Amino acid sequence: xxxxxxxxxxxxxxxxxxxxxxxxxxxxxxxxxxxxxxxxxxxxxxxxxxxxxxxxxxxxxxxxxxxxxxxxxxxxxxxxxxxxxxxxxxxxxxxxxxxxxxxxxxxxxxxxxxxxxxxxxxxxxxxxxxxxxxxxxxxxxxxxxxxxxxxxxxxxxxxxxxxxxxxxxxxxxxxxxxxxxxxxxxxxxxxxxxxxxxxxxxxxxxxxxxxxxxxxxxxxxxxxxxxxxxxxxxxxxxxxxxxxxxxxxxxxxxxxxxxxxxxxxxxxxxxxxxxxxxxxxxxxxxxxxxxxxxxxxxxxxxxxxxxxxxxxxxxxxxxxxxxxxxxxxxxxxxxxxxxxxx
Amino acid sequence: xxxxxxxxxxxxxxxxxxxxxxxxxxxxxxxxxxxxxxxxxxxxxxxxxxxxxxxxxxxxxxxxxxxxxxxxxxxxxxxxxxxxxxxxxxxxxxxxxxxxxxxxxxxxxxxxxxxxxxxxxxxxxxxxxxxxxxxxxxxxxxxxxxxxxxxxxxxxxxxxxxxxxxxxxxxxxxxxxxxxxxxxxxxxxxxxxxxxxxxxxxxxxxxxxxxxxxxxxxxxxxxxxxxxxxxxxxxxxxxxxxxxxxx
Numbered sequence: 040x041x042x043x044x045x046x047x048x049x050x051x052x053x054x055x056x057x058x059x060x061x062x063x064x065x066x067x068x069x070x071x072x073x074x075x076x077x078x079x080x081x082x083x084x085x086x087x088x089x090x091x092x093x094x095x096x097x098x099x100x101x102x103x104x105x106x107x108x109x110x111x112x113x114x115x116x117x118x119x120x121x122x123x124x125x126x127x128x129x130x131x132x133x134x135x136x137x138x139x140x141x142x143x144x145x146x147x148x149x150x151x152x153x154x155x156x157x158x159x160x161x162x163x164x165x166x167x168x169x170x171x172x173x174x175x176x177x178x179x180x181x182x183x184x185x186x187x188x189x190x191x192x193x194x195x196x197x198x199x200x201x202x203x204x205x206x207x208x209x210x211x212x213x214x215x216x217x218x219x220x221x222x223x224x225x226x227x228x229x230x231x232x233x234x235x236x237x238x239x240x241x242x243x244x245x246x247x248x249x250x251x252x253x254x255x256x257x258x259x260x261x262x263x264x265x266x267x268x269x270x271x272x273x274x275x276x277x278x279x280x281x282x283x284x285x286x287x288x289x290x291x292x293x294x295x296x297x298x299x300x301x302x303x304x305x306x307x308x309x310x311x312x313x314x315x316x317x318x319x320x321x322x323x324x325x326x327x328x329x330x331x332x333x334x335x336x337x338x339x340x341x342x343x344x345x346x347x348x349x350x351x352x353x354x355x356x357x358x359x360x361x362x363x364x365x366x367x368x369x370x371x372x373x374x375x376x377x378x379x380x381x
Numbered sequence: 382x383x384x385x386x387x388x389x390x391x392x393x394x395x396x397x398x399x400x401x402x403x404x405x406x407x408x409x410x411x412x413x414x415x416x417x418x419x420x421x422x423x424x425x426x427x428x429x430x431x432x433x434x435x436x437x438x439x440x441x442x443x444x445x446x447x448x449x450x451x452x453x454x455x456x457x458x459x460x461x462x463x464x465x466x467x468x469x470x471x472x473x474x475x476x477x478x479x480x481x482x483x484x485x486x487x488x489x490x491x492x493x494x495x496x497x498x499x500x501x502x503x504x505x506x507x508x509x510x511x512x513x514x515x516x517x518x519x520x521x522x523x524x525x526x527x528x529x530x531x532x533x534x535x536x537x538x539x540x541x542x543x544x545x546x547x548x549x550x551x552x553x554x555x556x557x558x559x560x561x562x563x564x565x566x567x568x569x570x571x572x573x574x575x576x577x578x579x580x581x582x583x584x585x586x587x588x589x590x591x592x593x594x595x596x597x598x599x600x601x602x603x604x605x606x607x608x609x610x611x612x613x614x615x616x617x618x619x620x621x622x623x624x625x626x627x628x
Contacts (some may be wrong), residue, residue: 073386076460080393080467087470094472097480103472104481108410108563110465114398115418118425255432259387262426263459266394270461280564284484311565318560318627351458 098281106277109344112312113163113269120164121265124171125258129250131175148230151181152223155188162190162313162339163269163348167261170352180230184222187365190313190339191218200335203317209380210332217336217376221369225340228368229361264351272347276310279343283308298330303370306338313339329377336373341366382459388433390462395426397466408622409476411562476623477566479544479582482555485568498522502535511538511589515625516556517569523592523607532592539571539609540620543584546572552579553606554588559624566624572600575611585620589613 083090094100158165169186173179190196192215204210302323311319316338320331341362350358401407402419411419468474498518505512514522514537522528541554554573557566573588574596580586588611596608 069382073382076463077386077389080463083467083471087473090471091473094474097478100472100474101477101480103468103474104409104477105564107465107469107474111398111401111407111410111419112415112562112564114394115415115422118422122425255429258429259391259433262391262429263382263387263462267458267461270464271458274464276564309564312561314561316565319565 102277102281105280106273109273109276109310110270113273113344116163116312117167117262117265117269120167121258121261123164124167124261125254127168127171127175128257129254135175147178147181148184148223148227151177151184151226152188152219155185155190155222156192156194158189158193162342162345163265165189166345166348166352167265171257171261178230180226182226183229183361184226187222187225187340188219191222191336196313196317196339199314200317203321210328213332213376213380214335216380217332217369217373218339220376221336221340221365221372224372225361225365225368229364265348268347268351269344272310272344275343275347276308279308295327298326299333299370299374302326302330302334303337303366306334307342307366309338310342310344311338328381329374332377332381333370333373337366337369340369382457384433385437387459388430388437390459391426392430392434393466394462395423395428395430397469398423398426401469405621408624409474409563412559412624412626413622415561476619477557477563478542479555481557481566482542482544482553482568482570485566498528499531502531502537511536513538513540516541516554516571517558517625517627519571519592519609520569520607523597529592529594533594534591536589536591536612538587538589540585540587540617541571542619543580543582543586544570545579545582550574550576550579554586554609557624559626563624569625570606571609572606573609573611573614575614577611577614580614580616585617587615587617 094103155165158168165186168189169182172185173182197211197215200214201208201211302320305323306316309319316335320334323331323334326334346358346362349361353361398419400423401410402416402423407413407416407419498514502512502514512535516539519532519537519539522532539554541556544553544555546552551572551574553570555568555570557563558569559566573590574593575588575590588609590609590611590613593608593610596610600606600608
């Protein structure tokens with residue numbers, strides 16, 4: 040174990056002024072907190088066997104299994120997203136998107152929507168990438184459209200949907216159309232009426248003289264930011280899944296708007312990865328086809344894990360407006376598409 | 382959060398991903414096809430941790446102050462990244478079991494199974510052996526008239542864990558079907574009727590026997606779980622792959 044719990048950060052060189060004293064005090068408080076966290080981690084690793092009796096309860100173990108599986112499942116996609124985001128920061132000149140993107144939002148938004156189909160991943164990779172694109176000067180309307188469409192309409196998700204609903208190709212088309220439409224509507228609305236402060240520049244640009252340094256710094260910072268929120272979101276989802284049994288839904292199943300509403304809320308609460316949500320939707324056979332379409336359109340755009348990640352990438356003010364807007368639009372668009380197509 | 386803290390956190394998560402990705406522990410959480418991606422993520426995180434930590438260590442050995450250019454503010458939320466590692470180490474949870482099975486929805490359509498059960502059974506039972514059948518295949522097969530007729534005469538062997546039932550001489554043999562991760566697990570169950578003593582909940586067993594079509598049709602309480610008449614019941618160790626995966 041190579042972890043040194045005593046951080047030598049106290050030896051930091053600070054100028055000897057009154058201001059320096061304040062800085063030094065703050066630094067030493069932070070160092071103490073960090074040391075406490077590391078000491079706890081080591082303690083837990085060394086004495087893990089003696090804690091097991093505390094966690095023998097099946098509910099706690101169920102929580103831990105669900106929590107860890109959500110974290111592990113999202114991790115590769117998060118690493119992919121963070122890597123692409125860091126590559127953009129290191130390699131793409133900061134004015135490229137401003138020059139490349141179509142001037143008119145009328146063209147930029149659909150272009151960004153279809154570009155989302157190229158990213159073969161789930162929602163966890165698209166958030167760091169979208170944040171970086173805005174940071175690089177892409178119009179917010181286009182970046183937000185990409186953020187919403189990428190996890191919903193990429194080829195991996197489309198194939199999963201067709202496998203989960205065999206013999207019902209209209210489900211795949213309905214999902215593609217409703218997701219793309221929702222992404223473009225929300226992107227344009229949010230992009231047009233965004234107050235200038237909506238992006239709190241959480242993702243600071245770490246420009247160094249050497250590109251390699253820019254890459255490493257951006258990757259580590261983004262990873263910690265997004266990963267921290269991911270762990271928080273996964274903990275919340277695992278708690279809900281453990282506390283509220285899924286068979287509580289067996290009796291509330293219904294048709295019409297009740298089913299649509301229940302499935303929309305379920306998509307937010309369950310936070311199933313967009314690559315797997317088609318299988319879950321296919322299994323919820325007591326619900327109408329339209330409400331299952333709503334589940335698959337809402338899920339990749341708004342869920343607890345995503346709200347946590349969006350808060351991390353764009354700030355709390357942004358997330359608190361973006362999530363309800365997206366939720367309402369997704370439910371509306373998917374219901375209409377479902378009634379017409381399915 | 383110092384540069385060292387950041388490097389250590391990335392390294393810790395990377396080590397956890399590698400440890401899970403390179404052992405059978407993975408099957409408790411994810412479908413097998415995720416393995417290369419988890420390992421790649423682990424390698425990526427471990428590499429970036431080394432890239433950050435090695436120069437930091439060298440700098441500290443030489444007692445040089447941190448170069449200001451590399452200190453960027455990171456919100457404290459990053460510390461939550463230590464949570465999965467702490468949970469994995471302290472709780473080290475087993476695969477989902479009877480607790481989750483009792484809470485999963487029972488009104489589910491199972492995915493369509495893409496293989497010819499009859500042909501499989503005929504081929505695998507060559508020489509009088511009892512073929513192993515996945516629980517999900519058995520449940521889906523029992524719903525179809527033609528395959529149900531085969532399963533009623535051809536003995537098969539099922540593997541799963543025990544969940545108690547209200548009736549004597551009966552228990553539910555449950556296995557989870559996992560599409561992506563344990564967060565989306567669907568329980569699939571068979572009602573097993575046997576004269577043997579019933580093992581405690583969460584015990585892994587194999588049962589050999591046939592589908593009881595009459596009892597399945599009569600049983601309205603067990604949410605369409607097929608009834609299985611077991612001639613033989615053996616306790617086994619928990620298998621490496623605790624869940625069944627579609628295709």
